[in-house]
Amino acid sequence: MNPSRRGLILGAGAASLAGPTLAQTDGLVLNGRFVQGGFAMGRAAPRAIVFVNGEALTTASAAGLFVVGFDRDAPPYVDIEVHAGNSVGGRVARRTLTVAPGSFPSTRINGLPQSTVEPSDPALLARIQQEIALKTEGFASRADADDFRSGFAWPLDAYRVTSRWGSQRVLNGTPARPHYGIDLAAPAGSPIRAPADGIVTFARPGMHFEGGLTLIDHGQGLITAYLHQSRIEVLPTQRVARGTIIGRVGATGRATGPHLCWRMKWRDRNCDPSLLIGQNAPENS
Template sequence: MIPSRRALLTGAGASLIAAPLVAPVAAQDRNALPLALNGAWRQGGYAFGRTAPRALIFVDGDALTTASAAGLFVIGFDRDAAASVQIEALADGRSARRTLDIAPYAFPSTTVNGLPPSTVEPSDPALLARIQQEIALKTEGFASRIDADDFKSGFIWPLESYRVSSAWGAQRILNGTPARPHYGIDLAAPQGSVIRAPADGRIAFVRPDMHFEGGLTLIDHGQGLITCYLHQSRLNVEQGQRVRRGDPLGRVGMTGRATGPHLCWRMKWRDRNLDPSLMVGGRAPETLA
């Protein structure tokens, strides 16, 4: 169970890249922590923060993460995030609190036809059992929590040349059947194009033959920020391997639920789905002043 701040204390439109928000600390306010924030404050977006090293970070009253040894942290806003979010940093009896306005976003609708029926509405008992096993494997990968702030320098695109063939967050109609929103951004590219790590991290999961995702890789960038790379035709990394920005991860393919060669690029922060493209070019606050 995630503790609330109260329980802890008593027991113990466009991309909307936000300008840095820096909280000055008044000399007489000894209980205030320094806190700087920037990012994309919209549904599917994120905030990078800098505060005291190892400060506990609360989001709407729940303790969700801890700042790194350098005082850096990240939080994410899901596709259906509320209109505002409260962020609080707490360390050594001192705190800082900020409320961010989260912009709504009009997500498109996309239709995909020609998919194999077993990838849209599977019914075979053996296949359903396989899918459940793969869900358990993915859940373990998404539970990775390395103590790192590899997100701090932001992200680059994982492909050098691509066409966005499906926008992030789109409501999907698959073979005429309404499906859950698409929590990835599809980058169409020639079969075999090299996929590169967009930021430093550690490989949390890799498998070549997932039913829906095909060749799948997960990278842990620290504090529960995980990026995902689907439909690969070739995998170049191993679980537990450390990767640096620009390192080859694999090759574009059309394995799993796909009708053409492309990379589906996804991002999760804990249980929240984020648009990874919003982090391209972003950087965590470099100073507190």
């Protein structure tokens, strides 16, 4: 069985992938996909402070919901600790999660403009740095919300997966950083829909690598990205509902054909957005 498809069971102070929900009498409930690139959703006391491997990284919503992302290189064990009462002196609950290794194939893509693989022109390099600063600001959003609570839907009505998340890329024969998106091929102009409620934090056409790019914050820094759009149909700060058309499939930026590259970050961690499809936040214990 694919480990990312399993659930959770409660072990001796640890969680593994094998049952529906992880809960104890201390008020902390967790579920999710405990695999590299996956996530944990939690329910704790309202506004509880959430520590991940000893570092305070997020705060639960007014409903007590929070999310934690596991990046591609997440360690095999992740400690989650919540302090109730919005204070390190409040009631504490802890879990140690076992994070399964991911499977990341290598893929080759040829025929890309060399300027999108190894840019060297000084003016282009300056433009790229400016765009990095703009994207960084968009990804820095930390909306006080829990719009992730009802899970995600696919952003396209019809598509074909052409590149899996986390694959090692070789571009025009040159090894590149891992691909932190899942590529969904679809006809140019196909509508792209918000997979969950959220707030648009960035919307800009003509990015050098990404082409038309939109970012949506679904709460607490869980941000999805939509690359290579031919048209963007939302504006920064706009609130969108699940199913809202946010743009159209294109082949702008570093692309060889029309497709949507769908990405996700939780804070600075790259995650696989497809793992949140159909995943709801846990109920009360």
